[in-house]
Amino acid sequence: MSGSGADGTSTGKRPNEQLGSWFVRSGWSKGELARQVNRRARQIGAHHISTDTSRVRRWLDGEQPREPIPRILSELFSERFGTVVAIEDLGLRTAHQSPSVSGVDLPWAGPQTVALLSEFSRSDLMLARRGFLGTSLALSAGPALIEPMQRWLVPSPPADPGPGEPAAVSRRPSRLSKPELDLLESTTAMFRQWDAQCGGGLRRKAVVGQLHEVTDLLQEPQLAATSKRLFTCAAELAELAGWMSYDVGLQPTAQKYFVLALHAAKEAGDKPLGSYILSSMSRQMIHLGRPDDALELIHLAQYGSRDCATPRTQSMLYAMEARAYANMGQPSKTKRAVRMAEDTFADALEADEPEPDWIRFFSDAELNGENAHSYRDLAYVAGRSPTYASLAEPVMERAVELFGKDDEHQRSYALNLVGMATVHLLKREPERSTQLAEQALGIAKRVRSERVNTRLRKTVDTAARDFGDVAEVAHLTDLLTAQLPETAEAV
Helix, strand or coil: CCEEECCEEEECCCCCHHHHHHHHHHCCCHHHHHHHHHHHHHHCCCCCCCCCHHHHHHHHCCCEECCCHHHHHHHHHHHHHCCCCCCHHHCCCCCCCCCCCCCCCCCCCHHHHHHHHHHHHHHHHHHHHHCHHHHHCCCCCCHHHHHHHHHHHCCCCCCCCCCCHHHHHHHCCCCCCHHHHHHHHHHHHHHHHHHHHHCHHHHHHHHHHHHHHHHHHHCCCCCHHHHHHHHHHHHHHHHHHHHHHHHCCCHHHHHHHHHHHHHHHHHHCCHHHHHHHHHHHHHHHHHCCCHHHHHHHHHHHHHHCCCCCCHHHHHHHHHHHHHHHHHCCCHHHHHHHHHHHHHHHHHHHHHCCCCCHHHCCCCHHHHHHHHHHHHHHHHHHCCCCHHHHHHHHHHHHHHHHHHHCCCCCHHHHHHHHHHHHHHHHHCCCHHHHHHHHHHHHHHHCCCCCHHHHHHHHHHHHHHHHHHCCCHHHHHHHHHHHHHCCCCCCCC
16 A cells, blocks of 8 residues: 655555654644645745645655655744754655765755755754754864865866756746845845954844845746856855854854855856855864864865956965965965965955955955964964064054954954964063953954954963963953953854
């Protein structure tokens, strides 16, 4: 005996005990669940779905429904119980078996990328407040990270123009107008500006929500040009969600978003954007003490965008290359990369060509800040070398001066004030260091950035360890404890 139907596939009569267990605990009747499925289906444009109590009974008896029913049921039960109830938890099969949620070796194909972005952003929206994602994911590093990312360079097979797009478009024409697409892109730019001003903690969930909306649009048939713009938008939003997650300390979550962003950028055919995403991954690896991985990611970014990245983007990549070399303790290669970053940035100023919004942050101030941090990092790796600290000082001063005039990039201003404070500690000038750290503290109280808070605490701890008998240092330590208590960020 078997059952089948318009939204189900034939299967044996063995009851689905997993689905039955969730259903009983939900307190819903079969009719109520059927109505909720139909309502959600209409919301996502699946107007062909028409479920009733007999259909729900057949699912409980073991019938396997076709997509998008499994995804809808997953969403409904997840919302009901306030925890992720995956399709597999309901005893249902997915159309494509998606890889582990904690992995980075994902299929480089459009439909799977959209499905994974949708699933991950939905889970994040529901569970980030409880810290679920931050504890359930694992970071990838070394060959387990680098080798899957190298597939970014492999050319995508050409899209099949045959039965695909024309049939899809005739079945459900794209309703997205050019002004609507323009608005999506300008909203992404606005989110990026808010992040620079306010840190990652304040608007992260809004960005994730917007990303989830864009993946819903990508799951509908679209014209090729519209689909490409939507994939670009998804890539930018996923990168920004990753960056904000990194900023508030959700490192595995950040990495997952970066990886998915790179997949979306590949679908969009946007190599410069892909290189920018890889640079964000590289920055995270430096932060996590893995400069070798950071360097591999930057070289991958440079090679992949060698024939299309603007001078400003190339300059940013050289600056990140310098950071990686500095943390590996390679002074000559660091200095060479710093010079290349400076020279290429000068080319960018002369070129005066249109730039994507995502690279707009890389200003003269940012260039000086990155290069100063490279020299500062060299000083640490070389055993607190005063020589490299002296190299860092004038460049960091210039960065602080420029960021001091920039109301938009307040987090960068705070980070560079802290960087300058560390340079003065290396030069054994604790009084000047505490002045700068106190300035940074004033900004840190306004900016929701765990990264700023962590660096500030670390700098003050170092000052207290090395110069605890200095009155200014003791005062700053008390001030930090009072004004920046160590509490978890709401993300």
